[in-house]
Amino acid sequence: MNALLWTLVALLIVVGIAGTVLPALPGSALVFAGILLGAWIDGFQRVSTVVLVVCAVLMLLSWAVDYFAALLGAKRAGASREAIIGAAIGTVLGVFTGLIGLLFMPLAGAAIGQYLSERDAGRAAKVGMATWIGLLIGTVAKVVLSFVMVGVFVAALWLG
Numbered sequence: 787m788n789a790l791l792w793t794l795v796a797l798l799i800v801v802g803i804a805g806t807v808l809p810a811l812p813g814s815a816l817v818f819a820g821i822l823l824g825a826w827i828d829g830f831q832r833v834s835t836v837v838l839v840v841c842a843v844l845m846l847l848s849w850a851v852d853y854f855a856a857l858l859g860a861k862r863a864g865a866s867r868e869a870i871i872g873a874a875i876g877t878v879l880g881v882f883t884g885l886i887g888l889l890f891m892p893l894a895g896a897a898i899g900q901y902l903s904e905r906d907a908g909r910a911a912k913v914g915m916a917t918w919i920g921l922l923i924g925t926v927a928k929v930v931l932s933f934v935m936v937g938v939f940v941a942a943l944w945l946g
Contacts, residue, residue, distance in 0.1 A: 788827065791823065794820075795820045795823050795824040797820075798816050798819050799816070799817050799820035799936055802814065802818075802819070802820060803929070803932050806925065806932050807888070807928075810878070810881050813928060814844070814931065814932050817845070818842060818935065821837075821939045825837070832946025833939060833942045833943060833946065834946070837939065841939065844931050844938075845935065848928045848932065851924055851927040852928050853924075855921070855923045855927060856873065857920070858920055859916045859918075859923070860873065860896065860913065862916055863912055863913045863916030865900060865913045866913075868899035868900065868902050868903040869897075869899040869914070871899055872898050872899020872900070873899065873914075873921065874892075875895050876891035876893070876894050876895020876898075877892045877895070879891050880892060893914045893918035896913055896918065897911055897913065897914025897915075898910070898914075900913040900914060
């Protein structure tokens with residue numbers, strides 16, 4: 787039973803890390819769920835409450851960075867509401883179109899949304915690019931924070 791639970795811990799963490807890139811999955815929350823399960827399996831002996839609080843703060847920071855990075859990129863370029871909605875739609879559609887779609891559909895969605903809002907192709911391209919850069923920065927930050935969470939957890943297991 788114990789091996790099955792530890793397998794579930796690993797699965798939650800791996801799927802969570804994938805979820806930091808795939809918008810359909812709550813990445814950092816799944817990583818944290820895996821860490822919490824691992825702490826519980828161990829009776830909170832090696833993974834203390836302090837470690838769990840640190841990981842919870844990193845999870846919340848991951849959510850905040852994800853939200854604000856894309857928003858700041860879009861707002862800095864003066865994106866319209868339609869551009870932000872377009873980027874969100876493009877992100878969701880990107881999941882179904884593979885890696886290339888996942889990388890470029892948010893840019894296309896933001897640009898299309900901005901174009902529909904103002905009918906200015908040059909401005910739409912600028913807003914699309916800025917929104918896309920914000921999304922990429924947010925994604926990189928989420929991946930890094932998730933790996934830091936995993937690192938804190940593994941260190942607690944090994945050193946605890």
